[in-house]
Amino acid sequence: MRTLIAAAVSSFVLVGFAPLASAQDVKANAEAGATKAAMCIGCHSIPGYQASFPQVHKVPMIAGQNAAYLQAALAAYKTGDRKHPTMKAIAVSLSDQDMADLAAYYQALPAAKPALEAKPSQQPSPEVAALIQKGNCIACHGENFSKPTDPSFPKIGGQHADYLFVALKGYQTQRNQVVGRANPVMNGMVANFTPEELKRMAQYIGSVDGELKVVPQSRFK
Template structure:
């Protein structure tokens, strides 16, 4: 591993420990209900329940696959939008309307869609991609197959839309914009190491991997 990444890696380990403790405490207080989440997901299916649906802000890209993500990650992401650590206007507005119970129910519903049997390690990319994965120390947080993160509040990346991953990576490098960007010290430090072309190559590779992530097609109205 690149020695320059050692401080980042140590920070990651420390944050994982704190995050796991916080999540454990939260899990003891609020349990998600899949059936309740299915009903509450009516607000989500207009984007996340349509195969190939695209978002036009801050640039055109497919909305992320959230079916199959872990419940802890979905809660962490929604909480970040609600707090303003993630600054997408639409998602901030939606998250602001959700209680902790709503988040837990939605997270339980979308996590229940994970049913794939995955390899223990991801298929190798080319030499350039392998170097990018090592440069970002990606496996240390997201798992050897990019679907078993070290901490369940981290996202599964394997099989996610490439254009979404590219936009997400760029968001971690944005500062001082009230509508675009994500505040995360670890990911900010990692993302800023990459050029936009490198982000595209890394995102393209991750999108080709075997995955639990999917879009569960649903009508806009039901």
């Protein structure tokens, strides 16, 4: 099993995040990212803001997220590996430098970082624990779901549960022109889960303490 996971992770890095290869020499500038974030704050800097596509859910918290993951996610929206009309329209307008700067800016937020325990204080039910083990979530996202084993993997602890559910379903969606996420690791991991199982995992992971935050900008405070 470990051999299969290692092979999948290698495929993930080589295939899933291929767009980063062209940006490897870009030096990120968080201060520059702050000046480019106007297109982001209308959704990601408003507490409780909800999107309606592909269903109603809170937009993800990205302040405090790993920069490598954010940069890769933007690249995936630009190439179409992640399908989302709004994010596609934004991503195609961004250069590799823009993506790197924005990712660095959001990783630096908030100024005060929470101190998390190595494991969540709130343990899952035996049923949910079995689902998390089946999905091998800890192997990539860490025991507290906020210490990924690779910086290109996202922190998911405390993320909005309804967003996590939508994201997980996206990895199950194939051959759809407007919805879905192409990622060799996640596509395989979620393939054998029912929607109810995905929702239960999302609800638990979203309930634990995490490092992700919504940081309002001055115009929205």
